[in-house]
Amino acid sequence: MTADTARPGGRAILDGVESRSPSPVFVGRAAELAELSAGLGRARAGVPQAFVIGGEAGIGKTRLVEEFLTRARAEGAVTATGACVELSAGALPFAPVSAVLRALHRRLGRAVARAAAGHEAELAGLLPELGTAGRTAGEPQDRARWHELITRLLERLAAARPLVVTIEDLHWSDGSTRDLLGYLFRSVHHGTRLLVLATYRTDDLHSRHPLRPYLAGLDRLRTVRRTELRPFTSAEVAAQLTGLTGAAPAPELLSGIHARSEGNPFFVEELTAAGQGTGLSRTLRDLLLVRVEAQPDAVQDVLRAVAAGGHRVEHRVLAAAVPRPESELLTALRTAVGAHLLAPTGEGDGYRFRHPLLREAVLDDLLPGERARLNRRFAEALERHGDLVPEDERAARLAGHWYHAGDRAKALPAVLAAADRARHRHAYAEQLRLLERALGLWDGVPPAVLAGLRPGGRTGGHPGAGPGPRPASLVDLLAEATGAAALAGRPDRALTLSGRALRLIDERHEPLRAAWFWAQRARVREGFGRSEGHAELDRARDLVRGLPPSLVHAQVMALAAARLLAERPGPELFETAERAAALARLVGGESVELDARITLARLRADAGETAEGLAELSAVRDRILARGEVGLLGRCLVGQVSTLGLAGQFSHVAELSAEALGLADRYGLADTRGRLAAAHANALVQLGRWQEADAALAAAGERAHAVHPRVAALLVAGHLAVLRGDLAAARAASADIRGEIRTPDPRPAFVIELARLDVATAAAEGRTEAAREAFARAASGTFPPFSSPQVWGLLLAAADAEAAARGRPAAAPGRAAALARIRQTMKVRPRKPPTWSAHALFVEALLLRAEGRDAPAQWAGAVTAFERLGLPHQLAAARLSWAEALLGGPAGRTAARAEDRDQAAELLRSARATAAALGAEPLGARARKAAARACIDLAGPGVLMPAAARDPFGLTRREREVLALVAAGRSNRQIGEELSISQKTASVHVSNILAKLAVPGRVEAAALARRLKLVPAG
Known part of the structure; x- marks a missing residue:
């Protein structure tokens, strides 16, 4: 979506601006476009439609209309557009109506002449092509008669085909045009295939604008739908920027442009054209200042004062800072508000610019001396009257005004006080900005002022120069700024600031001060993934030794x-x-x-x-x-x-990580957000909530500014891609991880997880030897303590690769050595937590399969272990493997015993259902392959139930029998005894029933079954 484009004939705020290429992608406005398309459908069916669309300049009204008209023409509609024109001597009567009629004459020719037959002389004032005008547009003798003629003309033209008439810029419309539209809205006959669309600018409607009561009257008409376009969301601005630049915007750029443009598409375009959103283009600045410069001098003076006063200015503050009589000030403010340049604040106690870019433009237009003088007035007013603004804002506002006033001696103490208050609010990015401003002021401040400063805030152990009160030094200020940069997620700035401090410190005389800065450098360098801060930490330890x-x-x-x-x-x-x-x-x-x-x-x-x-x-x-x-x-x-x-408590991980993310957001912990988002995504993957995991991974990518959080998120994304069968994405994730980790000795957990990803990807591609090599490299040394979760995942991937390669003759030569290496690695791994013991059972069963000794009992034990953990993919994989073992192995014969076959069928159906619900295509394909080989119908047994007895959940006959016993309160053991099946088979049936009914437990299943009469009553 782009802004309204300029047109000849007077477009006021957008007149004369240079034309830019709009975004090639139509962004947002899906709801509005759908409503217009639905209206066209109703009009095609003979129900006339009327839409009035409002919005501020540049919000995208014209682009929306153009997109709709393009689609309407593609569907066979005839379209005609006319625009109201602003002229210095007043609006031109019926100008848009005349433009519409001329457009229709160009498109339809003789059809217009036939529709006007008998009234050519009367209509020629608007459409000279009809012949000599008997009555002119400016002097109609019977205005009501003219309204009737034009309405009937449009009705005749819309009888054979849908007709869309668009009137743009109603805010410039003349009374005659408005009267005609009002008549048209009320008088078009049912059966006419006509849609009328009108647009107007909300920011041009001052309090006495004639369009205001007109719109209020339209709101009372049922036939008219009125809507106002909202600004773009951040996601829509991101889509627009991608269309404009050809690449997704960086988070910082997106945040800055969205904030400055407030979602106005035209402003987004102009900010982007100005150099990635860093300034105001000449076009945009001139455009914004047109309406300011059209105001009286007194109003312009007040606007400049409000711009210097801040994002919002209380009336009391403005009155104290602007040397004008109260009556003159109120008159100027009323004019500025009526012209839509200022707006009352939400609290109703002051004023703000209607758009932040308008304030930017006014500020940019100030001469240096003007800005300094205005800011000094505000600062002096705030110092004179301590109750003008809330106490928690006073320090920051004083700091800003004294800084822009150019008074360093006043500005430095005020800036430091504001930084300390920002720290208390946990606004570390703001604290860093203020402290860097203080660093810029430091050298120009008189020594007497510096002597009165005291170290502020806490720096986590930064030592002073001695006991008792002392003046603050530049090193103290650098320590504060280093700590703020670290907390704000700006490790680059923390390194720069600490490096500057270390150049000022003599380590021989101040070893503790130096050690503190070296320790901070070690802490923040960790996020870069390069040297990991080992040298810095060693230096700090040497200094304190x-x-x-x-x-x-x-x-x-x-x-x-x-x-x-x-x-x-x-x-x-x-x-x-x-x-x-x-x-x-x-x-x-x-x-x-x-x-x-x-x-x-x-x-x-x-x-x-x-x-x-x-x-x-x-x-x-x-x-x-x-x-x-x-x-x-x-x-x-x-x-x-x-x-x-x-x-392995992943349900608790999901809950706690969501809570922790809230705390990290609350306190502005940028680096922590990325780490927690990756952990949250991993928990969701383990729990089978893969769509939620996709959203969490996207958030992790946005939040992770340091290397380690990014690598953690990439690893989760890579593992999820393997489970889905998207091996190209898995390979891409592996390559990205290697590009991020440049140190020879990164974190052990990352090394192991990356090896697991490589093993799983190679195995899925049938490259058994590559999978073996990846595992051998990872297992060549000694795994460090506390890496068991990652090692068990790696062992499972390696064992799975060997089991999958059992039927490949080419994989046989290295199998024995590979299996021995896996078993040797398993020996020393702890199995105490339930997750690790379940993985151990799974690995042991896979190793037996790889040796051709498939053991159904071993798989049954793995299924039992995973049933307690709430990990759906692992449980489905174990059930599928158990079914394959019952049927004679993945490539073996079908089972001879009917009970084994029935149990295998239920296991396969359960695994297939889970795979379908998750989107785990490799698992689902394997289940279908096993079922086809054994001639098992995954949809259920071959006996069809009577139509009257079927249910909407797809329960099989056996599942309905089990559900009836569940509703009767039977346990799995009792169900098995009554139906002559094993307890484990009964458990599989119950799990499958809960999944199909989408209920969490047996009680809910029983209640639903009784309510829907899925089981006999009683």
């Missing part, structure tokens, strides 16, 4: 423990974390102690004490929130989610 206990020393030790936990867990990890906690307690640094407690809690959970570790992490989180230690909150949230994932 041998010094007396200190808060910085404790912080460095806590950071070292956290790094070991993530990358190189070993015997020294617990000792390092304990030492960090002890040091923190000794020096009274609770925030550092909380950091160490997070590491210790995760160690405890990884050692098998999951509940205890989670309880400790929950307690730490509560304490972090109570203290406001937001810098630690992200690590604690990620630790909670990771610990639950380690234990």
